[in-house]
Amino acid sequence: MRVSSSYIVFFFHAIVWGGILFFPFFIADPETEYAIGAIPGAFFTLAGLIHLTLFYVNAYYLFPKFFNRRIWWLYVLLSVILVGASLALKTVMLHGLFPEIPTTAATNRIVFAPSFGFYVASIVYRKILNNIHRERQQKEERAERLATELKFLRSQINPHFLFNTLTNLVSLARKKSELLEPALIQLSDLMRYMLYDTQGRRVPLSKEITYLRNYIGLQQLRFEENIDVSTAIELPPDTEPQYLIEPMLLIPFVENAFKHGTSHLEHPEIIVRLSEQQGQLVFNVRNRIAPPSVETSKDRDSGIGLANVKKRLDLLYRDAYRLDIDERDGWYEVTLKLILS
Structure with a gap:
């Protein structure tokens, strides 16, 4: 007491x-x-x-x-x-x-x-x-400003994600694909997570991973066999429910890989790795990119996701994370190391 x-x-x-x-x-x-x-x-x-x-x-x-x-x-x-x-x-x-x-x-x-x-x-x-x-x-005012800014950043994620996902579903509808129905079911699961499970400050790591898997599955339904996606989530059995994480923190990196790693390439390839190393969450996303000689059209909102997640990392984790972004030999790679809590 x-x-x-x-x-x-x-x-x-x-x-x-x-x-x-x-x-x-x-x-x-x-x-x-x-x-x-x-x-x-x-x-x-x-x-x-x-x-x-x-x-x-x-x-x-x-x-x-x-x-x-x-x-x-x-x-x-x-x-x-x-x-x-x-x-x-x-x-x-x-x-x-x-x-x-x-x-x-x-x-x-x-x-x-x-x-x-x-x-x-x-x-x-x-x-x-x-x-x-x-x-x-002053501390209360800073906390209130932080909460307000985080709410704003989260509100940016939802419409940005929905815009891209709905574009994907339109593509399936045009093809009159039988995959549209399971894609809509997966989208409803994603929406449930976004609307009801992310209202608190942190969520169990297991929920974020389920959301990540659903998103990757939704994208694979869209691209079918036209893209090679490799996913490896290597975490101890007790790690996922034990640790908490800021909701929708990992998805922008995967979303960015699908958005910019599937154009102007004969064999698009995306590799997603998630593991735990000495109390750190290590999240690695790699995707092939088009050669510099190929002109690509980059919409003006293409940087919202990554810029958003960088701000959230600075606000919530400060010195408890490391974000490395590398582009070489035809690959774009993002590695996030986050101290679990």
Whole structure:
């Protein structure tokens, strides 16, 4: 059971003020009426109540309400009144309740100086509280901005993916292919995942892999025997349900391979590898690409998927991932290494 931070603060204050109020009773003897020097312990306790009032009135009312550029002068005036009232109360106590205390320079310093010390302490305490509140508010604002940006990035993925998938289904419909029905069933499974299973922050790795397999199967239905797709998912049996991953993080790399690795090639080939190595998820996607001499038409949205996933990786994983993109010898290769959590 977690203890609320407000209770921790309350107990901390109670302990500190308990030590201040009853300090003489901890260190002095009953024979001397718990006096410290010429000042009885009871005086220290009553003066401590005055200091307590001064501290909290300034820290929780005067400073927050009046310390600003517009009415700073009012805060100074009220502070003088507050400190002056504490000094006046101590004077009344000295003459009315403790006339035996000698009026000397040394006793006056012990009696009156703490009022100024507790006033300064209350200002320091208030400033520390303000800094803590400001940092907490900034942290909450950053978290809110992050959540908003992630929602936006996820919302970009869905229409981008659907546009490409529907284009694939149109191709099957034109051919009057019998594969259209199973393709639509697979698409419905993908839509279910996108709409219902990706609402949380992370999803089990097993769900992301199922989504990946469905997408690859949908693309194979479209291209039939016109493309060579090799898929190898090599994970220990307990890895998939054990680890969580940002939803729809892997699919843009495969989507990019199908989109740009199937044009102007006699023998398109795509290789997808997923494995776990020393606590890291290693995802590798390779696809053949057309020679530089072949002109390819690249639509203006072709970079949305990869640019999107790079932003999401930076936002969510920061130093916990490595993304390598290489293009050589007629192959385009992407390798993502991600620390599993």
